[in-house]
Amino acid sequence: MPTPDDLAPLAADMTAWRRDFHRHPELGFEETRTAGIVADLLRGWGIAVETGIGETGVVGTLTGTRGPGGNRAIGLRADMDALAMPEMTGAPYASTTPNTMHACGHDGHTAMLLGAARWLAMNRDRFGGTVQFIFQPAEESRGGAARMVKDGLFDRFPVDAVYGMHNLPGLPLGSVAVPKGAVLASSDTWEVRFRGAGVHGARPHLGTDAPLAAAQFIAALPMIVAREIDPLQAAVLSVGHMAAGAPNAPNVIPSEVFLCGTARAFTEAVRAHLEARIAQVAHGIAATCRLRAEPRYIRRISPTINRAEQAAVALRAARAAVGDARAMDDHPPLTPGEDFSDFLAERPGAYVWLGTGDPAHPEGFHHNPHFDFNDAALAHGAAFWCALVEQELA
Incomplete structure (x- = not known):
């Protein structure tokens, strides 16, 4: 040879x-x-x-x-x-x-x-x-x-x-x-947009806090991997980008926040679970915070x-x-x-x-x-x- x-x-x-x-x-x-x-x-x-x-x-x-x-x-x-x-x-x-x-x-x-x-x-x-x-x-x-x-x-x-x-x-x-x-692993992209009612930062009770919903969503993502994926399997959920508000308006709670990141898995079953749960968690947090979530999952590479x-x-x-x-x-x-x-x-x-x-x-x-x-x-x-x-x- x-x-x-x-x-x-x-x-x-x-x-x-x-x-x-x-x-x-x-x-x-x-x-x-x-x-x-x-x-x-x-x-x-x-x-x-x-x-x-x-x-x-x-x-x-x-x-x-x-x-x-x-x-x-x-x-x-x-x-x-x-x-x-x-x-x-x-x-x-x-x-x-x-x-x-x-x-x-x-x-x-x-x-x-x-x-x-x-x-x-x-x-x-x-x-x-x-x-x-x-x-x-x-x-x-x-x-x-x-x-x-x-x-x-x-x-x-x-x-x-x-x-x-x-x-x-x-x-x-x-x-x-x-x-x-x-x-x-698979390589997919997820997106979530939280839409609320913007308001003066000094009077948050008059609006709905999209940044707060986004923060809760980011904190909840690791829970999906740590508590819902078999420890003998593997998965990754990471936030790669977030956008909200304007740096010259720190006294304004913005009306929407956009997040996106990557999802990785080695099996189609885990991949499907990540796709479903990202949407469910986003909608659940949005309901708790009295606003709307618009999740999107883009399958890219198997x-x-x-x-x-x-x-x-x-x-x-x-x-x-x-x-x-x-x-x-x-x-x-x-x-x-x-x-x-x-x-x-x-x-x-x-x-x-x-x-x-x-x-x-x-x-x-x-x-x-x-x-x-x-x-x-x-x-x-x-x-x-x-x-x-x-x-x-x-």
Whole structure:
């Protein structure tokens, strides 16, 4: 099976691609430069390419020459988009686009899948069947996976299974973790608007106090998780924004308060419970405070759940690529969300973590202005992809 040593000759190219993408980050559905480079490279290696899938997505199709069993197909996915935030790494290849940076490592994901595509194109006699290299736009809460599915991704590029990979700082460099079952949580948004009767702050009895209702609601949210969710399950409810009144009118009790936040769960049952109870609690507090609540729950991303069969295949590939000591199957689920779940809703598959070691900066974790992908992990990630192809299609 391919190992990082086999991919080492491509490490310099992967590093150059990665740093170029890092220097020129693009937000979701704006990845025209990145997608153009990806498409040109794939075509140069003799891989069939289709562009504009889900607006700015790219799919490369490569068929192996080793038979028999050439009818099976798998998808390998990398995300391409950056985040809307300023960069503070000080790297020589730092972002040249104001308030945009690769703060989650998608530049590394794209470079690793390109490296794997190049190696497999040079070694297509090592596998039969078809590999679909899926370069996805807009993973960062903009619905890129759903857009690709709506655009007929799996009808136009059929696969029997689909796989995703994400870097994970803090996990030993070059290790691959394949969680059993739940990998990442659902990611939903909730909103509540409390509408009352504004009044002079010195005469509160003449109005209805929307800020007081909002305060009670915020205090009640943890109760839903702490006393209504099975302790062996997990859920998160957090307030991310609130707006009310005006700072230059502190003697006025405002007539309305707007709150919104995030909800996370690992099962659809818990997710549904959170949705129902947020509305019920909001209405109950509003009734107590003699005003009106307008709750809204927006389902965005479903939980990412690995299928047992594909997780087993991915674990075998990890052991073959990076060795038994660095292949793990006991990584706990994490509460961020990932729209790869939209692919898993269409096809069986698995999602794995690639260890990138301790970050160079103490704050250098995902979605942080000091984050930078560790280039030393590129050959390991690409080797895993290649080993996975041989596991599935040998």
